Amino acid sequence: MTTKENAVNTTPAKGTQPPEAAAVLDDVRKTYGGVRAVDGVSLAVRRGEFFGLLGPNGAGKTTLVEIMEGLRKADSGTVTILGHHPWPRDVRLLPRLGVQTQASAFFVRLTAREHLATVAALYDAPRRSVERTLAMVGLTEHGAQRVEDLSGGQRQRLAIASALVHEPELIFLDEPTAALDPQARRALWQVLRDLKSAGRTIVYTTHHLDEAEELCDRVGIMVNGRITALDTPGRLVAAGSPMTRLLVPADRLTLDQAQAIPGVQQATLEGDTVVLETLDSGPVLSAVDAIAGLQGVRTRTATLEDVYLELTGTPQG
Structure with missing residues (x-):
């Protein structure tokens, strides 16, 4: 994979700002002691774009997002968010941004509805936005519960609601589906799709690579403070390995039989499956059919997870 070429081709030229850009970063750097947390990152996020930021723990994702949010000052480089510089703290930007973090603060003695109403009041959002947003994240029936009595997943949804209640233009979401059960996670996917359809711009970090592949217009993969790949999930996957994996139940096909099939580059035993x-x-499927039949045989082509593993050498998590 030509990851360097991917990154270069999608990075804005120095000193330029793409039209309709919600966020533009140019050679942004941040160092803590001897650690280069952000090492010369340049990228642009278009208005209305769903942009995913991926990378292993310690890659610099949180620092980069906090610089974009105006919570940290970059050592060098320029950052423009909705036409303004986020540092020093720009109060004109605050109503236009929605921020959800993994360590969101709550008014724990208030009910969920009261908490959200307080957040809405801080942004001068209309009262009706509270019920709308509670419904959006599936918390209407829990609105009368104190925040301290909500489950971890319910608090996560309340944190997301707090970032959305004032209808911001640009939304930063940090692991928004963490602690959510599969049903709630899928329901939130639809919320995020609806936000994008409404013209909102979303900058999003996740450890769920299937989620990023499903939702994001583009993703940037960050390793050691640098963006090593930046493109649509589809193009990143297409530029990766063309290898197809066939998964055959081990009670139907032995490893020796698999290795003897013409066209098989490699065969391995993974649990109760020959890969x-x-x-x-x-032709390989035809050979497998002749030996064992195709019942229970699955095929797997490259995914964003394969690209991620190739670039980082580590599983996402």
Whole structure:
């Protein structure tokens, strides 16, 4: 994969700002002691774009997002958010931004509804926005519960509601589906799609690579403070390995039989499954069919997770 080429081709030229950009970063750097947390990052997020930021723990994602939010000052480089510089703290930007963090603060003695009403009042948002936003994140029936009595997943949804209640233009979401059960996670996906359809811009970090592949217009993969790949999920996957994996139940096909099939590059045993890797799946599938039949056989092509592992060498998490 030509990851360097991906990054260069999608990074704005120095000193330029793409039209309709919600966020523009130019050679942004931040160092803590001898650690380069952000090391020369340049990128642009278009208005209305769903942009995902991926990378292993310690890659610099949180620092970069906090610089964009105006919570940290970059050592050098320039940052423009909705036409303004976020540092020093710009009060004109605050109503236009929505921020959800993993360590969100709550008024724990208030009910969920009261908490959200307090946040709405801080932004001078209309009272009706409280009920609308509670419904949006599936918390209407829990609105009368004290925040301290909510489950972890419910608090996560309340944190997201707090970032959305004033209808911001640019929304920063840090692991928004963490602590959510699968049903709530999928429901939030639809909320995020609706926000994008309404013209909101979303900058989003996640450890769920399937989620990023499903939702994001573009993703940036960050390693050691640098953006090592930046493109649409589809193009990143297409530029990766063309290998197809065939997954065959081990009680149907032995490892020796798999390795003897023409066109199989590698065969391995993973639990109760024989995994065949091939560049030409058609003839290999025909050979498997002749030996064992195709019942229970699955195929798996490259995914964003494969690209991520190739670039970082570590599983996301």
